[in-house]
Every structure is written in structure tokens, then in C-alpha cells.
Amino acid sequence: MLNDEAIHKSSMSRSIHAKATRQPFVVSSKVISIAIVPLFVISQFIRSALPDKYFYDSTSILNMVNGDTQEYLQRDSTYRATADFYRVMNVLGFDTLQQWSIALSIIGCLMLMPIVLRLPNLCLLDTLLCLTSIALLNIYVFSISKDMIQFIVFYCIAAILNMSNRRPVLAASSAFLLLITEAIFYRSYYLLVAIVFILVVLMLLKIRSKGGKTKSTLRAGFWFIFEVVLIVLVMLVSMKVIAPNLYDQLVSVRDETGLSRVGSTDAQTVIINLFPGDGIFVSLVNWFVNGLRMMIPIELFFKGKSYILFIVFQLLIVRLYVRNLGDYGGSVRNARFFGFCLFTAYVVVSFFFEPDFGSWVRHEVAAFPIFCVLLKQ
Incomplete structure (x- = not known):
């Protein structure tokens, strides 16, 4: 009987071990949240190396915020509304794209922290999607642009949807x-x-x-x-x-x-x-x-x-x-x-x-x- 019991325990141990080895590789949301800071730094370097064509709209909005009346009048109402939004925000007197990019990236990354931390453990591909998205947000979205406002709207909608239960x-x-x-x-x-x-x-x-x-x-x-x-x-x-x-x-x-x-x-x-x-x-x-x-x-x-x-x-x-x-x-x-x-x-x-x-x-x-x-x- 002792031998049978030992064999049974050994079999159970092998079964548990086999199940454990079949578990998929997962990444904790805490790891992704920690990666936000280095991604912010790396993205700022990448952004500074990109050609001006990627930031035509941001440059136009910046000019309007800085007081370019002619461009303000030439643009449509949506661009004027965007410029007015950032003009109200501009309590620190920013006047360059880099200043706005750094400031809005910091705000954006602080906004990302709580929604990333609420994520479940993710597989490798979903983790890659999150990390890539965070980098792209810092490069293209967290700047003086309509896209930052669009991100804020989606952020608010996501918060509302989380109450749908x-x-x-x-x-x-x-x-x-x-x-x-x-x-x-x-x-x-x-x-x-x-x-x-x-x-x-x-x-x-x-x-x-x-x-x-x-x-x-x-x-x-x-x-x-x-x-x-x-x-x-x-x-x-x-x-x-x-x-x-x-x-x-x-x-x-x-x-x-x-x-x-x-x-x-x-x-x-x-x-x-x-x-x-x-x-x-x-x-x-x-x-x-x-x-x-x-x-x-x-x-x-x-x-x-x-x-x-x-x-x-x-x-x-x-x-x-x-x-x-x-x-x-x-x-x-x-x-x-x-x-x-x-x-x-x-x-x-x-x-x-x-x-x-x-x-x-x-x-x-x-x-x-x-x-x-x-x-x-």
C-alpha cells in the first residue's frame, strides 16, 4: 500500500508539474507600468530626430497659440477651438513644440498609470501591443495637437464604460x-x-x-x-x-x-x-x-x-x-x-x-x- 500511495503521489506531482509547464508566459501589469518611464525618455529622443513633416499640424496650432492671428483666421473652427484649448492651458508660457511635448507626455504618462495597472496579466503579444502603443502615444499623440484631445476623450469614455456593469x-x-x-x-x-x-x-x-x-x-x-x-x-x-x-x-x-x-x-x-x-x-x-x-x-x-x-x-x-x-x-x-x-x-x-x-x-x-x-x- 505504501508503494501504491507513493506511486499515486508521484503521479499527481508529475501531473501538477505538467500543468504548470503548460501555463502560458504572462506579464504583470506592474511590469508594463514600470516600462512607461523609460518609454517616455526613449520616445522623446525618437521624436526629436523625426522630420518636420510629422508635426505640421502641431506647428500650426503652436503658431496660433503663440499669437499668429493670420494663421488663426485661415484655419477652420476645429483648429481654432484646439488652439483656444491649449491657450487656456498655457499657464507656464510654453512657446516651443519640445516644451509642449515634454509637458503633455508627462501628463499623458500619469494618466496611463492607473488604466495600465488595472489590466490583467497579459500574454507576450498583448504586452507588445501595450508597450508599442505607449511609445507611439509619446511620439505622436502627447503633443500640442487634436490627437491629445482625442486621447483625453477616449480616456473619459473608457472610465465611463468601466461603470457599465x-x-x-x-x-x-x-x-x-x-x-x-x-x-x-x-x-x-x-x-x-x-x-x-x-x-x-x-x-x-x-x-x-x-x-x-x-x-x-x-x-x-x-x-x-x-x-x-x-x-x-x-x-x-x-x-x-x-x-x-x-x-x-x-x-x-x-x-x-x-x-x-x-x-x-x-x-x-x-x-x-x-x-x-x-x-x-x-x-x-x-x-x-x-x-x-x-x-x-x-x-x-x-x-x-x-x-x-x-x-x-x-x-x-x-x-x-x-x-x-x-x-x-x-x-x-x-x-x-x-x-x-x-x-x-x-x-x-x-x-x-x-x-x-x-x-x-x-x-x-x-x-x-x-x-x-x-x-x-
Whole structure:
């Protein structure tokens, strides 16, 4: 009996050891939070070495804050609102991009600390996504720009969504109102993001009411994308009938901003519609094709080795999104559900507007607080 008991204990020990060895490699959120400081320092050096073309908008906003009345009057209302925002903030009298970058990076990194610390233990690829995002935020977003304001809006929305387990309707409506507010003052197309956000929420609620969750992630993804395409089609038809001027602006904005930049050394990654025309069907096809190009930017392989990191970053985001697609963001009383709906709305609208891959990654990484919501269980 002693031998049998010893054999049984030995077998149990081997089983426990085998299970332990099969555990995936995970990284604590504390490790990521510690990495924020060195990433801040490294990013400042990288930022200072980048050419001026990456900071045209920031330079323009800085000039307006510094009192350039002519540029202030030439710019549209959203740029003037942005300049006014930073002028009110400028209690220390900053007058250079570097001063603003350092100050806003410090503020941004302090804001990142609590949301990063609330993350669960992450696998290696999710950790890489977080570290890359933090670096990109410090390089491109934490500066005197609209993108910093966009980051703050997403930060507030993420905080609201984290309360959705208690009051999901209040969380969704508050996020909707914040998007509308940003549309009024900073980026008008956020009105479309707000509308599509509510439509995606209603669509998923309808799917769930019909017994919604399918066992096949592939099948779930197919039907979800199909219904999103239907939402976009209905939106295009409605705009064509009700507001034809807005429809014309929507379907022509990419060509208007991109065609004149083709061949420019400052626009190596410009995104041009592959199919000419402004009809509903052609516009829908261009939207879908451009969406695939932006989410899986394989074409950048042929533009130089320097774009490989961006491709990796984008594929990591797609991986995170597909993982959430498998269960539609989880329970309706889960912040992840609304985060999934919001990010879906954000990319759906961005497929119409983003002029090049550079601005796409800059605008996308500003949604990092929403990534953190999607990373939760």
C-alpha cells in the first residue's frame, strides 16, 4: 500500500508539474507600468530626430497659440477651438513644440498609470501591443495637437464604460454624448462615430435576443461584418436621399485630400480609392477595400523596411479585435461589450476619412484607453 500511495503521489506531482509547464508566459501589469518611464525618455529622443513633416499640424496650432492671428483666421473652427484649448492651458508660457511635448507626455504618462495597472496579466503579444502603443502615444499623440484631445476623450469614455456593469444604459448614453461633444468642437466626423456606435450596440442586442452567440468564431465574424456592411449601406443610402451634400463630402473626401499628394515625398503612404466614382455601390466597395488595407496593411511591405513595425502593430490590434469578436465583447453589462462596439464604430467611420497610413496609426493609437478595455476579461 505504501508503494501504491507513493506511486499515486508521484503521479499527481508529475501531473501538477505538467500543468504548470503548460501555463502560458504572462506579464504583470506592474511590469508594463514600470516600462512607461523609460518609454517616455526613449520616445522623446525618437521624436526629436523625426522630420518636420510629422508635426505640421502641431506647428500650426503652436503658431496660433503663440499669437499668429493670420494663421488663426485661415484655419477652420476645429483648429481654432484646439488652439483656444491649449491657450487656456498655457499657464507656464510654453512657446516651443519640445516644451509642449515634454509637458503633455508627462501628463499623458500619469494618466496611463492607473488604466495600465488595472489590466490583467497579459500574454507576450498583448504586452507588445501595450508597450508599442505607449511609445507611439509619446511620439505622436502627447503633443500640442487634436490627437491629445482625442486621447483625453477616449480616456473619459473608457472610465465611463468601466461603470457599465452597474448602469449600462447610462454608460452607453454618456459615451454617445462625449462623442457628440468632440464632433461639435474638434472633429465633425465623430458625429458619425456616435451614430454608428449606437447602431452597433442595437445590432448586437438584437443578435443576442435571437440566441445570438454562435460556437464558431469564424461564423460569428462573418455575420457581424455582413451586418456592419448593411449598416454602412443604409447610412449611405439615407445620406444620399436626405442630405446629398453631406453624402458628396463623405464619399469624395479621400480623393480631395489624397490625389493632390500623390508623388509627394511627404506622403509616401497616402491611401487612394482604387475604384473611381461616387455612386453608392462604388463608395461601399471603396470603403470595404480601404478598410481591409488599413487593418491589414500588407502593401506597406513594398514601401520600405521602416514600415514593418507599423504592420506588426496593426496586426496586433486586429488580433485583439478578432479575439473580442468571438463573443461580441462579452456580456452587455461588461465594459468590453461597449468598448468593442465603440472601436467598431471608430474604424468603420475611419475607413472613409483617413488620408494615409501615418495619420491612421496616429489617430488609432489615441484610442489606447479603449484597447485597455478590450484587453480585460
